[in-house]
């Protein structure tokens with residue numbers, strides 16, 4: 153079994169808040185990430201964690217507990233959200249934590265005449281500055297950045313799956329500087345209106361394109377088209393930029409992160425199988441080794 157690559161460690165003295173003793177924090181701001189023509193509600197929520205022991209690293213998730221009980225009298229279930237800020241927080245002083253949330257309000261999967269309203273996402277999207285928010289965690293150390301800063305990073309996300317990548321890139325380019333590996337972001341959204349952190353509502357990620365070792369590839373599924381007229385998904389970008397990607401991963405000096413819809417995985421697998429076989433390699437054997445080394449990191453829902 154190959155050794156696991158070392159990853160970033162949690163700060164000394166960090167604590168994990170449990171459901172039985174959660175962290176009480178306060179909302180500082182809650183701003184839209186979508187443009188006004190979008191049917192979606194996408195929010196960037198900045199939370200004040202001063203006076204708490206909440207400390208996190210890039211790639212971790214926070215639990216959000218909606219106060220109250222369900223119809224059956226049991227407490228509302230905890231929901232996990234990838235943290236969108238880097239460890240210092242958007243204020244740069246270790247005093248805040250940010251979330252990136254899409255309001256879930258869609259036809260019910262059992263009955264299309266009914267609408268399903270996601271409890272936690274609506275709770276977060278409706279928060280106002282000064283409101284209390286109950287957090288648990290942080291959890292998910294496995295999705296952390298590699299300790300070796302010369303490693304190439306391939307980041308693949310759709311929708312709010314971009315949250316941990318904002319966190320990574322903010323840490324790399326704003327808090328730390330000195331990452332020498334190449335970084336590629338593959339990002340899938342519906343249209344420019346939902347291109348979070350890369351449109352007129354908020355351009356936090358767009359700014360990093362000025363760095364020579366960073367490149368972003370974007371798929372707007374309901375706007376861009378493949379040559380045959382079909383939708384462009386994030387995995388098609390992987391296929392279309394196979395030469396660039398293969399160069400970064402072929403020696404195994406990379407770490408790959410996949411975050412977003414479960415459906416992405418099959419398409420990524422297909423693109424990687426093709427890429428590897430065109431280069432005379434067996435993708436499944438490569439992937440198993442990368443997984444065992446902690447270089448293949450998947451967080452899908």
Ligand code: A2P
Nearest residue numbers: 310311312340341342373374385386415416419
């Ligand atoms: P689409 O909905 O046009 O089919 P959302 O904004 O709802 O979170 O979705 C994020 C993006 O992921 C959308 O562009 C959506 O495309 C796309 N998507 C949906 N299914 C898949 C899939 N199986 N693989 C990759 N992307 C997908």
